[in-house]
Amino acid sequence: AGSGKFFVGGNWKCNGTKDSISKLISDLNSAKLEPDVDVVVAPPFVYIDQVKNSITDRIEISAQNSWVGKGGAFTGEISVEQLKDLGSKWVILGHSERRHVIGEKDEFIGKKAAYALSEGLGVIACIGELLEEREAGKTFDVLFQQLKAYADVVPSWDNIVIAYEPVWAIGTGKVASPEQAQEVHVALRDWLKNNVSAEVASKTRIIYGGSVNGANSSELAKKEDIDGFLVGGASLKGPEFATIVNSVT
Ligand code: PEP
Numbered sequence: 348a349g350s351g352k353f354f355v356g357g358n359w360k361c362n363g364t365k366d367s368i369s370k371l372i373s374d375l376n377s378a379k380l381e382p383d384v385d386v387v388v389a390p391p392f393v394y395i396d397q398v399k400n401s402i403t404d405r406i407e408i409s410a411q412n413s414w415v416g417k418g419g420a421f422t423g424e425i426s427v428e429q430l431k432d433l434g435s436k437w438v439i440l441g442h443s444e445r446r447h448v449i450g451e452k453d454e455f456i457g458k459k460a461a462y463a464l465s466e467g468l469g470v471i472a473c474i475g476e477l478l479e480e481r482e483a484g485k486t487f488d489v490l491f492q493q494l495k496a497y498a499d500v501v502p503s504w505d506n507i508v509i510a511y512e513p514v515w516a517i518g519t520g521k522v523a524s525p526e527q528a529q530e531v532h533v534a535l536r537d538w539l540k541n542n543v544s545a546e547v548a549s550k551t552r553i554i555y556g557g558s559v560n561g562a563n564s565s566e567l568a569k570k571e572d573i574d575g576f577l578v579g580g581a582s583l584k585g586p587e588f589a590t591i592v593n594s595v596t
Contacts, residue, residue, distance in 0.1 A: 348568050351552045353381075353595040354508050354575035356409060356471055357388040357582025358439060358556075368394050369401070374585025376403045381593045385575070387471075388582065389439055392425050399434040409437035409471060412445060415459045427466045438463050439577075441473040441493065443514045453496035460507070461500040469506040471577065472497050473556070474535075478515035490531065491538050498539075504547040508554055509535060510577040516557025518579060525570050528555045532572035561590035568594045 363371070368390065380386055389409035390398045399408050410430045418426030430438060440463065441456040460470045474493035476486045494509070501507065511531055516523050523531075532553045540548035555567060556577030567573055575595075582588045 348595050349552075349571055349574050351550065351574050352383060352385055353568070354385040354387070354552050354554055355588075355592045356386075356437075356439070356508075356510075356554070356575075356577045357588050358411065358442070358577055358579050359388065359390050359582060360411070360444070360579060361391055362583060363391060363394060365394070365397060368397060371583065371585050372398060372401050375406060375588065376401075378585055378589035379593075380405060380589060381595060384592050384595055386592055387437055389437070389471075395430070395433045395435060407436040408434055409439055409469075410435050411439050411442065413438045413440070413459060413463050413468070415455060416462055427463050427468055430468065431466065435468065437469040437471055439471045439473065439510075441497075443473065443475050443512055443517055447477070447514065453493055457496040457500045460497050461502060464501055464503065464506055467506075469508070470501075471508050471510050471554075473510045473512050473577070475512040475514045475517070475557075481513065481515065486531070487534055490535065494535060494538060495542070498543055504539075504543065504551050508552045508575070510554050510556050511535065512556035512577060518558070520558050522558040522560075522563050522567075523555065525567050525573070528567060529570040529572055532570070532574075536572060559591060561587040561594075564591040564594035 387407045387409045414424040414426045445451045476489040480489045536548045552574035554575035559576045559578050560581040
């Protein structure tokens with residue numbers, strides 16, 4: 348962990364029912380969480396209101412996506428204005444499932460980030476390379492291009508957390524080694540230094556995501572440039588998620 352405040356987000360993805368979420372919230376509400384960590388959970392849109400109304404104020408709410416501009420005639424979409432109305436403080440954008448399953452492109456994701464930030468939401472800006480891109484030696488090219496798509500349009504970096512999530516590690520049980528993650532985080536920080544500013548490079552939190560669990564989080568958290576985690580599967584279990592939150596050293 349670096350000098351910024353440790354940040355742990357739980358991405359619940361398209362999981363849960365009113366009952367299972369109520370149980371998860373009660374586990375989170377009774378968990379002991381290290382005070383010096385930002386803790387955020389991202390429920391499916393339809394449960395944000397339920398979560399906001401029953402979860403401790405200690406934990407902030409994120410959405411998993413948002414519409415690219417002001418709400419209106421966009422059937423099936425959810426606007427930033429509506430997310431704020433429900434009490435969301437954050438939105439996850441550019442998640443690999445949206446990039447590779449749904450087909451969202453860099454430019455569209457960048458625009459979503461710029462709009463959400465302009466309306467006061469924090470953005471968890473995801474980037475990550477596919478296994479074939481890593482094997483072809485293209486990891487940094489891919490990541491820098493994804494990062495540039497945000498950098499080209501965002502009004503400021505004050506409210507952005509970068510989530511490095513190698514696609515080969517998401518939901519596969521194949522976590523990046525602490526060294527692999529650290530190497531990428533350093534490269535991302537260098538890119539920010541050279542292309543945005545030294546201040547943004549040192550202040551922006553870069554979190555890791557991809558098969559983080561209660562057993563591997565503390566080794567990862569020891570690395571100087573890993574400022575937290577974005578957790579999928581393991582965030583659906585309250586006690587394990589708390590263990591990950593508390594893994595900061
Ligand atoms: C994610 O989807 O953001 C994620 C990191 O998933 P998992 O922890 O399940 O690999």
